[in-house]
Amino acid sequence: MTRVICLASGKGGVGKTTLASNLALALNDFNKRVLIIDTNLTTPNLGFHMGIPLYPKTFHDLLRGEAYPEEATYIHPSGVNIMPAGISLSDLKKTDPKNMDNVILDLVGDHDIILLDGAAGLGNEGLAGIKAADEVLIVTNPELPAVTDALKTVKIAEEMGTHILGVALNKHRNQPSELSISEVEALMGYPVISIIPEEKFMQESLAAKTPLVSYRPNINTSHEIKKLAGNLIGVDYQPPVQARASGLFSKIFSFLK
Numbered sequence: 001m002t003r004v005i006c007l008a009s010g011k012g013g014v015g016k017t018t019l020a021s022n023l024a025l026a027l028n029d030f031n032k033r034v035l036i037i038d039t040n041l042t043t044p045n046l047g048f049h050m051g052i053p054l055y056p057k058t059f060h061d062l063l064r065g066e067a068y069p070e071e072a073t074y075i076h077p078s079g080v081n082i083m084p085a086g087i088s089l090s091d092l093k094k095t096d097p098k099n100m101d102n103v104i105l106d107l108v109g110d111h112d113i114i115l116l117d118g119a120a121g122l123g124n125e126g127l128a129g130i131k132a133a134d135e136v137l138i139v140t141n142p143e144l145p146a147v148t149d150a151l152k153t154v155k156i157a158e159e160m161g162t163h164i165l166g167v168a169l170n171k172h173r174n175q176p177s178e179l180s181i182s183e184v185e186a187l188m189g190y191p192v193i194s195i196i197p198e199e200k201f202m203q204e205s206l207a208a209k210t211p212l213v214s215y216r217p218n219i220n221t222s223h224e225i226k227k228l229a230g231n232l233i234g235v236d237y238q239p240p241v242q243a244r245a246s247g248l249f250s251k252i253f254s255f256l257k
């Protein structure tokens with residue numbers, strides 16, 4: 001049975017596309033057949049994260065009934081299926097997201113997991129992604145504006161009856177100025193199921209158009225994302241012993257410095 005999971009946040013820029021593209025690759029490594037769709041119709045950029053160059057047909061065309069799903073689906077070298085959105089202004093103006101749930105329902109069956117890279121905000125397109133999904137992964141940052149907007153998203157998902165998987169707390173810096181994990185959980189009313197550090201290699205991986213789990217597979221942040229992917233499918237991912245040892249080594253080393 002296909003699971004449709006939307007990454008939603010309310011606030012923009014918290015890391016939905018980054019996490020969605022990384023989770024897609026990590027789930028693919030767990031032998032899941034994954035389709036990732038850019039449901040961010042107004043400011044899409046999944047194609048840039050995944051290194052999909054020019055694409056003649058897109059999710060916009062599919063929503064307008066002007067393409068078949070196969071025409072708007074691209075296969076990443078990893079094996080992940082990607083449905084990017086159109087980046088032209090005319091795509092934006094001509095396309096209505098209201099059909100999104102039915103269009104996505106038609107894609108169910110060929111994939112184990114369909115990940116929806118959600119739009120920022122809670123306008124029509126943001127809501128359409130949540131409505132089209134069975135499950136929502138809330139992505140947020142440990143700061144009040146992000147958590148407040150994430151809470152609105154939670155309330156809307158609850159009203160729609162969409163199951164909430166929990167909170168992925170991204171760009172965590174472990175600073176006293178940040179909201180603590182327990183504060184985030186208390187405010188949101190859902191558990192933080194993943195803590196993903198603010199990662200210096202993230203910009204490099206974006207520039208390389210290669211999600212971090214593939215660009216730097218052995219760093220701690222990549223292991224955290226793989227753990228989250230495992231969590232989503234009930235697999236207890238353990239980083240390789242060498243990676244754990246080198247993580248410990250670098251902690252001791254930085255402590256001695």
Ligand SMILES: Nc1ncnc2c1ncn2[C@@H]1O[C@H](COP(=O)(O)OP(=O)(O)OP(=O)(O)O)[C@@H](O)[C@H]1O
Pocket residue numbers: 009011012013014015016017018019040043118119120170171172196197198199200202203206
């Ligand atoms: N863990 C992280 N560490 C450092 N930078 C990150 C991390 N996660 C995301 N970023 C960076 O934050 C920026 C915004 O990320 P991203 O585009 O994934 O957010 P988004 O929620 O999809 O934004 P939008 O709401 O506009 O769609 C990007 O430059 C990305 O590289």
Ligand SMILES: [Mg+2]
Pocket residue numbers: 016017018040045117118
């Ligand atoms: Mg995005």
